[in-house]
Amino acid sequence: MSSNQDIKNFVKASQDYYVEEFNKIGNSSKLVFSFNIFACLFGPLWFGIRSIWGYAFTFLILETFFIVQIVRGFFGDVTTAALEKIAGVESTIVFRKKQLEAAIEKAPEKVEMFKRTIQSLEEAVAGYRLEAQVMEANAVYIAIFGIVAITVIKIVQGFMANHVLEKRFSQWLSDKTVSSGLTPFNYIFTVLVAVIVVTLTTIHYSFPEMMQFLNKFPTHPEIRLTSISWIETAFKTAVLKGDSFFDGITFGIRTVLDFLELLFLQTPWIVIFSLIVLLTTLSAGPRAGIVTGSFLAYMGLLGFWELAMITIALLNTAAFLSIVLGIPLGIYCASRPRFYAFIRPIMDFMQTMPAFVFMIPVIAFFGVGKVAAVLITMIFGGTPVVRFTVLALKGVPSNVREAAISYGATKWYLLSKVDLPLAAPTIMAGVNQTVLLSLTMVVVASLVGAKGLGLEVLEALQYTNVGQGILAGIAILFCALILDKIVQGKKD
Secondary structure: OOOHHHHHHHHOOOHHHHHHHHHHHHOOOOOOOOOOHHHHHHOHHHHHHOOOHHHHHHHHHHHHHHHHHHHHHHOOOOOHHHHHHHHHHHHHHHHHHHHHHHHHHHOHHHHHHHHHHHHHHHHHHHHHHHHHHHHHHOHHHHHHHHHHHHHHHHHHHHHHHHHHHHHHHHHHHHOOOOOOOOOHHHHHHHHHHHHHHHHHHHHHHHOOOOOHHHOOOOOOHHHHHHHHHHHHHHHHHHHHHOHHHHHHHHHHHHHHHHHHHHHHHHOOHHHHHHHHHHHHHHHHOHHHHHHHHHHHHHHHHOOOHHHHHHHHHHHHHHHHHHHHHHHHHHHHHHHOHHHHHHHHHHHHHHHHOOHHHHHHHHHHHHOOOHHHHHHHHHHHHOHHHHHHHHHHHHOOOHHHHHHHHHOOOOHHHHHHHHHHHHHHHHHHHHHHHHHHHHHOOHHHHHOOOOOOHHHHHHHHHHHOOHHHHHHHHHHHHHHHHHHHHHHHOOOO
């Protein structure tokens, strides 16, 4: 139970009021009625000054939206958007009429087409004019809606304020770094942000002609052209100077990939079929083995066997290299927090950047083909094993490690006999995620020259062959399910 003095030290202002309200809220297990008139009137300002930024920005956005509706309804031009549409369509009509005149003289067969186009555009203009009239007639209702909505929002803020601040006070009792606000910076920053956001947003939506620079971000073509030139120069230099390095990477990937392709494609299909079924049975049980056999039969009977083996070889290469590099990297990162903090944004970039973007540098360095496909797959799917390894090792109980150290365990013994065995389930979850995420890149990898099932899907997209695309997609799904069962190793 907190003392009244603690409450006073935290709130700083209106101390007696908050002592009464906090005690009322804290002494009841039910929802207590508590209304803060200042939070109701000043809304986002109150929350911002109290350093409750999440609520401050949320309510600021909501209030700004409703203020815009009020200003637009009473003083602004609510028909601006419709009028802009009308102007754009009318310019198109003028252009089409010129085309119609030319067609009457030189291409009579196109006259009817242009007449229909012009008629549809004129109907669109009529619709936009009607929309503008309706918007103009309803302007007062828009303003009334804004008034009602902002009133409701302010009442909600009044009811929430004391409860939110009391919760923050509870956090402050255990962690004195939690700020209660009411600093000069909070006052200045909150008021400044609120004034800028509300003023500029209201002007932009209600009076768009007043500050036209708000309508479009200022650009300078030379900046973009110069940036493009610098990037291209950097890539050309890297390709020339790193030729031997990239050749080494290509050789390593090719060695693994060629071996797996030779294994899966040159070995009699019945041997591979039996080995995969046996491996799945040993890992996940007989039921999973039977299901795996049916999946493989599906791929074989529909003519996808060779393509599926190419896909599995490509996937296994990417997954194998990701695991071989990822687990040691994760082990190193677990013991080097600063290094992990450095590479974590890089891994975020690898997972969030669209595949078509990082295709560009990969192709620039390695060209098109299977090596580029493997690297693209590794970039996207290789990060989970690193993250899970770090998470697993940090989750090892400290008392177990301390006990091992007290008995004289070396760093290697501690890692190999204590940390890794305890972390193994979580690390395997990371391996599983890496394998499955790698498989999602099969279709994308086909764009850079990788064959396999992804190529079938790509061709189906190009020629709108629905049946081919669905069948190949199901085959990819079956590959994913088989690998998932093998890696997870859960008995049925």
